[in-house]
Amino acid sequence: MISVRRAGERYTGGDPAAGIESLHAFSFGRHYDPGNLRFGAILACNEERLAPGAGFDEHPHSHTEIVTWVVEGELTHRDNAGHATVVRPGDVQRLSSAGGVRHVERNDGDVPLVFVQMWLAPLRPGGEPSYEIVRGIADSTPYALPEAGAMLHARRLAAGERTAVPDAPYVYAHVVRGRVALGGDELGPGDAARITDAEGLELAAADAAEVLLWEMGR
Numbered sequence: 001m002i003s004v005r006r007a008g009e010r011y012t013g014g015d016p017a018a019g020i021e022s023l024h025a026f027s028f029g030r031h032y033d034p035g036n037l038r039f040g041a042i043l044a045c046n047e048e049r050l051a052p053g054a055g056f057d058e059h060p061h062s063h064t065e066i067v068t069w070v071v072e073g074e075l076t077h078r079d080n081a082g083h084a085t086v087v088r089p090g091d092v093q094r095l096s097s098a099g100g101v102r103h104v105e106r107n108d109g110d111v112p113l114v115f116v117q118m119w120l121a122p123l124r125p126g127g128e129p130s131y132e133i134v135r136g137i138a139d140s141t142p143y144a145l146p147e148a149g150a151m152l153h154a155r156r157l158a159a160g161e162r163t164a165v166p167d168a169p170y171v172y173a174h175v176v177r178g179r180v181a182l183g184g185d186e187l188g189p190g191d192a193a194r195i196t197d198a199e200g201l202e203l204a205a206a207d208a209a210e211v212l213l214w215e216m217g218r
Helices: none
Strands: 002-005 011-015 020-024 042-050 055-061 065-072 075-079 084-087 092-096 101-106 113-120 130-134 143-145 150-157 162-164 170-177 180-182 185-187 192-196 202-205 209-216
Touching (some): 065 075, 065 143, 065 170, 113 209, 185 192
Antiparallel strands (some): 011 020, 055 101, 143 150, 180 202
């Protein structure tokens, strides 16, 4: 089964006066929707836009796997475990908050920052926080997130190119840019598809596209 969720259906958030614009695909913050709490292991898929100099001051997380994909600009990350990095387009950043961690996310550059941040539920709560960044992950190279029983496939497709959707109990597809066809539906930037019991499906790019595919067993 395929359920398409359009970009225009996302909940709006953030603090525009402070240069922060947020779009939430799932129940988040003041937008509580008991029918939209998660899909598979995914708890949140947030599109964030930060103006130069804007950001999220130090704040806590726990019992959540946080994966960040930068679309435009550069994201400065610092946490109380001593990690300080700049995340750029093509990098995959993972923060396992485990029993608890605090971090800062800012746009210290002079151009707007756009990133997609995805929160996943771990298989087991607690433990020690950990951090990883993979620089310039290659197209079609899967990124395993064993803590959540999930795999991320980042696909950059040329116009007319096709890619297989993983055969899995749960697949979440988020279109970062461009347009793709899936099962008779056309998806554009910010659109997503929640796919249950995927088998033999393909994505076809109508033009140059970038798509994030989460493969999940639960």
